[in-house]
Amino acid sequence: xxxxxxxxxxxxxxxxxxxxxxxxxxxxxxxxxxxxxxxxxxxxxxxxxxxxxxxxxxxxxxxxxxxxxxxxxxxxxxxxxxxxxxxxxxxxxxxxxxxxxxxxxxxxxxxxxxxxxxxxxxxxxxxxxxxxxxxxxxxxxxxxxxxxxxxxxxxxxxxxxxxxxxxxxxxxxxxxxxxxxxxxxxxxxxxxxxxxxxxxxxxxxxxxxxxxxxxxxxxxxxxxxxxxxxxxxxxxxxxxxxxxxxxxxxxxxxxxxxxxxxxxxxxxxxxxxxxxxxxxxxxxxxxxxxxxxxxxxxxxxxxxxxxxxxxxxxxxxxxxxxxxxxxxxxxxxxxxxxxxxxxxxxxxxxxxxxxxxxxxxxxxxxxxxxxxxxxxxxxxxxxxxxxxxxxxxxxxxxxxxxxxxxxxxxxxxxxxx
Amino acid sequence: xxxxxxxxxxxxxxxxxxxxxxxxxxxxxxxxxxxxxxxxxxxxxxxxxxxxxxxxxxxxxxxxxxxxxxxxxxxxxxxxxxxxxxxxxxxxxxxxxxxxxxxxxxxxxxxxxxxxxxxxxxxxxxxxxxxxxxxxxxxxxxxxxxxxxxxxxxxxxxxxxxxxxxxxxxxxxxxxxxxxxxxxxxxxxxxxxxxxxxxxxxxxxxxxxxxxxxxxxxxxxxxxxxxxxxxxxxxxxxxxxxxxxxxxxxxxxxxxxxxxxxxxxxxxxxxxxxxxxxxxxxxxxxxxxxx
Numbered sequence: 001x002x003x004x005x006x007x008x009x010x011x012x013x014x015x016x017x018x019x020x021x022x023x024x025x026x027x028x029x030x031x032x033x034x035x036x037x038x039x040x041x042x043x044x045x046x047x048x049x050x051x052x053x054x055x056x057x058x059x060x061x062x063x064x065x066x067x068x069x070x071x072x073x074x075x076x077x078x079x080x081x082x083x084x085x086x087x088x089x090x091x092x093x094x095x096x097x098x099x100x101x102x103x104x105x106x107x108x109x110x111x112x113x114x115x116x117x118x119x120x121x122x123x124x125x126x127x128x129x130x131x132x133x134x135x136x137x138x139x140x141x142x143x144x145x146x147x148x149x150x151x152x153x154x155x156x157x158x159x160x161x162x163x164x165x166x167x168x169x170x171x172x173x174x175x176x177x178x179x180x181x182x183x184x185x186x187x188x189x190x191x192x193x194x195x196x197x198x199x200x201x202x203x204x205x206x207x208x209x210x211x212x213x214x215x216x217x218x219x220x221x222x223x224x225x226x227x228x229x230x231x232x233x234x235x236x237x238x239x240x241x242x243x244x245x246x247x248x249x250x251x252x253x254x255x256x257x258x259x260x261x262x263x264x265x266x267x268x269x270x271x272x273x274x275x276x277x278x279x280x281x282x283x284x285x286x287x288x289x290x291x292x293x294x295x296x297x298x299x300x301x302x303x304x305x306x307x308x309x310x311x312x313x314x315x316x317x318x319x320x321x322x323x324x325x326x327x328x329x330x331x332x333x334x335x336x337x338x339x340x341x342x343x344x345x346x347x348x349x350x351x352x353x354x355x356x357x358x359x360x361x362x363x364x365x366x367x368x369x370x371x372x373x374x375x376x377x378x379x380x381x382x383x384x385x386x387x388x389x390x391x392x393x394x395x396x397x398x399x400x401x402x403x404x405x406x407x408x409x410x411x412x413x414x415x416x417x
Numbered sequence: 418x419x420x421x422x423x424x425x426x427x428x429x430x431x432x433x434x435x436x437x438x439x440x441x442x443x444x445x446x447x448x449x450x451x452x453x454x455x456x457x458x459x460x461x462x463x464x465x466x467x468x469x470x471x472x473x474x475x476x477x478x479x480x481x482x483x484x485x486x487x488x489x490x491x492x493x494x495x496x497x498x499x500x501x502x503x504x505x506x507x508x509x510x511x512x513x514x515x516x517x518x519x520x521x522x523x524x525x526x527x528x529x530x531x532x533x534x535x536x537x538x539x540x541x542x543x544x545x546x547x548x549x550x551x552x553x554x555x556x557x558x559x560x561x562x563x564x565x566x567x568x569x570x571x572x573x574x575x576x577x578x579x580x581x582x583x584x585x586x587x588x589x590x591x592x593x594x595x596x597x598x599x600x601x602x603x604x605x606x607x608x609x610x611x612x613x614x615x616x617x618x619x620x621x622x623x624x625x626x627x628x629x630x631x632x633x634x635x636x637x638x639x640x641x642x643x644x645x646x647x648x649x650x651x652x653x654x655x656x657x658x659x660x661x662x663x664x665x666x667x668x669x670x671x672x673x674x675x676x677x678x679x680x681x682x683x684x685x686x687x688x689x690x691x692x693x694x695x696x697x698x699x700x701x702x703x704x705x706x707x708x
Contacts, residue, residue: 043530048536228673247537248632277539281631
């Protein structure tokens with residue numbers, strides 16, 4: 001019996017050896033298209049933002065299609081996006097990634113949106129050694145696991161805190177804010193919030209004598225009552241009110257902040273503040289002069305050529321709508337993957353991963369370049385842009401100066417009213 | 418001292434909110450012995466109906482309460498007649514009703530996703546940011562209204578159960594449904610009515626919550642949990658017990674910040690729940706009969 005099996009085993013071994021020795025370029029030459037798999041939360045709690053990322057992905061794929069495909073080793077290959085709905089659910093995102101890799105046989109993966117989903121899904125990519133480029137996972141914890149196949153186009157939230165503090169520090173040095181400035185630091189009890197806290201507290205520690213964090217509290221998501229927390233802030237007599245919250249908590253927290261007639265020289269809710277829905281919910285009179293830090297703004301089109309090109313292409317495709325950072329990051333993640341594939345000149349996953357690891361390309365992101373530094377686990381480190389809500393409903397970029405559209409106002413004029 | 422006064426005021430206002438959310442759940446359990454897991458879904462539905470009436474038809478959220486009340490009542494009646502009524506009574510029906518009503522909640526949530534998408538919504542009126550000064554503290558007008566309505570609902574429910582023929586029938590059925598059948602009370606009608614009233618109260622809670630917070634189809638779970646804590650603490654089936662339990666939970670949560678980090682304050686209610694279940698399983702004011 002054992003002897004009868006030998007020829008079959010030998011044949012299989014030979015087949016495997018022939019396949020294994022097949023040159024990588026020949027594999028690419030045999031291919032008629034590139035398959036890129038992705039999941040996005042198109043339904044469920046993150047459906048709105050998932051839809052935005054889909055628009056960014058589709059625009060990037062449309063552009064490649066218009067160019068006749070992607071140049072891989074001198075041959076133009078069409079690129080196909082296999083997009084599934086992960087329903088905003090971690091388990092579904094993981095299962096679908098596994099299906100895309102092992103059943104649909106995609107070449108590479110583009111990531112989903114939200115820290116929780118990216119964190120779970122990227123493990124599947126890592127286990128299968130498939131390059132995974134995402135624009136939807138910002139928490140630095142995702143990139144501290146020693147993974148080699150994940151690349152993130154979204155800067156860590158820690159840098160959001162740092163960028164905000166950079167602007168505040170300028171105001172302090174100009175005499176617009178007191179020294180030392182007392183800070184109330186409120187953060188949601190998530191990886192996002194912890195990163196924000198780290199950015200602010202590290203900055204304050206480095207600038208000892210300039211800042212004093214007197215309230216440092218976290219809160220649970222979807223809170224209903226922040227009155228006790230705000231009472232603590234009120235009692236501490238702080239100058240700067242710096243919070244990190246998702247949209248529902250921003251609305252609830254700021255409503256109660258306004259009800260309590262609180263006002264501070266600087267008010268920020270991290271990445272929140274300039275959203276149309278939040279302004280409608282809170283009233284422009286109540287959110288004027290709130291600072292927000294975002295990964296990208298359409299206002300960058302005036303200073304970055306690629307951002308301008310993206311905004312024009314987006315408006316042309318989507319009935320004149322102005323893109324937000326979600327679409328821009330989806331688009332940029334796809335573009336980074338395309339660039340690495342072209343540079344690798346092959347569909348070999350290892351070759352593309354190696355190119356992603358050393359990639360340095362012109363970008364529409366603040367700073368104008370994109371790279372995935374290995375010492376940061378493959379997460380980009382571009383600065384944020386700081387916007388400030390104005391009473392006329394606009395939210396111009398006020399920092400960094402190189403891309404600023406207006407001069408930021410401090411201290412908060414609302415407190416004088 | 419000012420801060421303590423601020424905190425006491427906050428606790429009372431928060432209690433109004435918790436009580437409003439919990440009345441419906443308490444009433445349904447008190448009479449039918451069914452834990453209505455669809456309660457969170459009906460709260461979410463009430464919030465969307467209030468939002469729709471305000472956003473599309475310009476009806477003030479407080480003026481829309483009668484419409485939401487009737488609509489939620491009908492939803493409750495349909496839910497009972499179409500689903501809950503078909504479940505076996507007694508201990509064997511317990512797990513079945515939990516699963517069924519949890520399923521109803523998921524259906525309601527997904528309908529909301531289909532119709533309204535996952536976007537966060539809010540109701541903003543001219544007075545959304547208005548506050549009044551009470552003892553040197555600024556208090557939101559909306560929160561005061563919610564507190565007022567919480568008291569009105571408690572008194573109305575009490576009067577309904579104590580002073581009307583229907584209320585007496587409800588209490589009788591809560592005591593012993595089989596005996597009620599013998600004396601000619603239409604038990605099925607009472608169950609239907611109770612489920613309808615409980616759902617109507619959940620719908621009203623939804624529209625009141627929508628005046629204070631943003632909401633999405635995912636809303637309702639934290640409201641259900643908090644309602645559960647309040648109802649168990651107050652004693653399943655006691656209207657005023659619910660109101661007092663809401664005040665206890667709110668006070669504990671608000672004052673906990675003096676000794677605990679803010680993120681742990683929401684856990685205080687659950688700690689109270691465990692303590693009550695261990696030390697006094699019938700609740701602090703528990704009675705089997707609605708009062």
